[in-house]
Amino acid sequence: xxxxxxxxxxxxxxxxxARELTKYKLSVCIxxxxxxxxxxxxxxxxxxxxxxxxxxxxxxxxKLNRTGSELYxxxxxxxxxxxxxxxxxxxxxxxxxEKAVNELLERGRQNGIKDLRILNKDELHKMEEHxxxxxxxxxxxPGAAIVSPYQxxxxxxxxxxxxxxxxxxxxxxxxxxxxxxxxxxxxxRGTIECRYIVNAAGLFSDRINKMIGARSFTIKPRRGxxxxxxxxxxxxANHVLFQPPGKMGKGVxxxxxxxxxxxVGPSAEDVAExxxxxxxxxxxxxxxxxxxxxxADLPKRNIINSFAGLRALACLPNDKGELEYFHDFIIEEDExxxxxxxxxxxxxxxxxxxxxIGIFVxxxxxxxxxxxxxxxxxxxxxxxxENFFNxxxxxxxxxxxxxxxxxxxxxxxxxxxxxxxxxxIKSPVGATDLDGVKRRTRSGMGRCQGGFCSPRVxxxxxxxxxxxxxxxxxxxxxxxILKSKTRS
Numbered sequence: 001x002x003x004x005x006x007x008x009x010x011x012x013x014x015x016x017x018a019r020e021l022t023k024y025k026l027s028v029c030i031x032x033x034x035x036x037x038x039x040x041x042x043x044x045x046x047x048x049x050x051x052x053x054x055x056x057x058x059x060x061x062x063k064l065n066r067t068g069s070e071l072y073x074x075x076x077x078x079x080x081x082x083x084x085x086x087x088x089x090x091x092x093x094x095x096x097x098e099k100a101v102n103e104l105l106e107r108g109r110q111n112g113i114k115d116l117r118i119l120n121k122d123e124l125h126k127m128e129e130h131x132x133x134x135x136x137x138x139x140x141x142p143g144a145a146i147v148s149p150y151q152x153x154x155x156x157x158x159x160x161x162x163x164x165x166x167x168x169x170x171x172x173x174x175x176x177x178x179x180x181x182x183x184x185x186x187x188x189r190g191t192i193e194c195r196y197i198v199n200a201a202g203l204f205s206d207r208i209n210k211m212i213g214a215r216s217f218t219i220k221p222r223r224g225x226x227x228x229x230x231x232x233x234x235x236x237a238n239h240v241l242f243q244p245p246g247k248m249g250k251g252v253x254x255x256x257x258x259x260x261x262x263x264v265g266p267s268a269e270d271v272a273e274x275x276x277x278x279x280x281x282x283x284x285x286x287x288x289x290x291x292x293x294x295x296a297d298l299p300k301r302n303i304i305n306s307f308a309g310l311r312a313l314a315c316l317p318n319d320k321g322e323l324e325y326f327h328d329f330i331i332e333e334d335e336x337x338x339x340x341x342x343x344x345x346x347x348x349x350x351x352x353x354x355x356x357i358g359i360f361v362x363x364x365x366x367x368x369x370x371x372x373x374x375x376x377x378x379x380x381x382x383x384x385x386e387n388f389f390n391x392x393x394x395x396x397x398x399x400x401x402x403x404x405x406x407x408x409x410x411x412x413x414x415x416x417x418x419x420x421x422x423x424x425i426k427s428p429v430g431a432t433d434l435d436g437v438k439r440r441t442r443s444g445m446g447r448c449q450g451g452f453c454s455p456r457v458x459x460x461x462x463x464x465x466x467x468x469x470x471x472x473x474x475x476x477x478x479x480x481i482l483k484s485k486t487r488s
Contacts, residue, residue, distance in 0.1 A: 006194035011042035012354045014200035015156035020358035022163035025373045033172035035476025038153035044309025050349040051141035053108025065349045068356035079155035080384030082258035088144035088240035100244040101139040132296045150439040158429040159382040176212040180339030203274040205344040214334040221310040224266025225283040228305040231260045252290035264291040314345025389415035411453040413446020435475040
């Protein structure tokens with residue numbers, strides 16, 4: 001089969017593009033080198049839907065951030081993923097900081113962001129009673145929100161698949177040949193023929209461009225480390241708490257998560273390789289110490305997990321041939337390779353902008369000659385998995401009566417049932433490993449971090465996928481949970 005459009009990469013950007021394209025009568029496929037969607041930058045970031053005051057005015061980043069953030073509330077309802085409009089605060093501690101937040105206010109107004117205002121010290125401390133006494137004022141952006149980035153990615157990808165897109169995981173692209181209307185993509189699982197290509201490969205987008213000879217740029221990964229605090233720390237922050245941004249990014253934040261934890265981070269460290277996602281002692285210490293500037297009584301003993309993600313920052317050569325950071329998204333049909341669309345350098349606020357990027361790319365493809373006939377059978381609604389823990393007692397009893405698996409609690413920390421885990425495995429974009437189940441249901445994300453539920457989840461995956469338990473992995477490839485049978 002020859003596809004109209006092949007999208008390379010199943011992160012939040014690729015998944016949003018895929019869903020947008022299924023609104024038209026097109027054959028669409030998504031190629032993902034990992035075992036699941038959201039396995040790159042999309043699974044390890046702050047989960048912030050930025051209000052849009054930070055990008056430089058007149059940039060593509062500013063435009064798509066604003067539009068994307070405006071689209072999220074309705075999309076969250078349609079696609080059944082968690083979304084909370086918490087608002088954000090950029091805290092100031094010094095006169096220099098106060099100058100910086102006022103500059104952000106002016107930039108936000110230039111970007112068309114509504115309802116921004118500066119809070120004085122009294123207003124600020126009434127709004128956030130646990131922030132440090134030194135905080136003197138703050139920029140308040142009521143439009144900022146939080147999501148679970150991997151849950152959102154799954155929702156967009158699944159709705160795209162429900163509307164006809166084909167998702168091919170474990171399908172790494174090795175080479176690309178041809179030209180508009182006649183591309184051949186060589187992968188580890190065969191050749192994909194297509195008329196148009198969208199490169200949404202994130203950290204690997206520069207390599208994909210190089211394969212076909214499209215515009216040259218270099219992705220430089222920037223590692224960000226995080227600490228996750230237990231849910232009993234939820235009282236510490238009601239809004240996303242930023243510090244004034246620096247040259248390496250938006251700085252260390254303290255934020256609630258949609259699941260009731262407190263997230264602290266990220267650090268900002270340029271690294272050489274796209275697989276350097278390990279955490280470090282120095283990185284974790286720096287993150288926590290910086291966060292104490294915002295919330296002085298953060299309890300270190302309540303850290304239940306730490307992780308790191310990589311941001312894909314694009315660099316272009318200057319007049320001297322030296323690489324310089326390009327402070328905008330690269331989203332374009334290539335000048336020389338017609339029919340090839342690049343989405344490169346989608347760092348922060350890529351999550352916020354992703355739904356708008358989907359629309360922007362669809363428009364680019366239409367301009368490039370792709371016939372875009374409305375798909376009247378498009379279904380915008382995706383049900384998702386009903387959360388047992390948050391249901392009323394009456395609804396819980398009803399669920400158990402309908403499906404006794406709702407009566408089996410597998411993850412005691414998060415109160416996740418067997419029914420939810422089975423639904424995650426059997427969904428149109430189903431989990432095939434422990435991390436996939438974890439991202440979809442939160443099983444293993446509680447205080448014990450899977451210490452009790454992992455064996456049972458392994459057993460359920462084995463049963464539902466009809467594979468031996470020794471073939472079940474943590475995150476695909478050779479990350480096997482069990483080395484051999486422990487008993488007959």
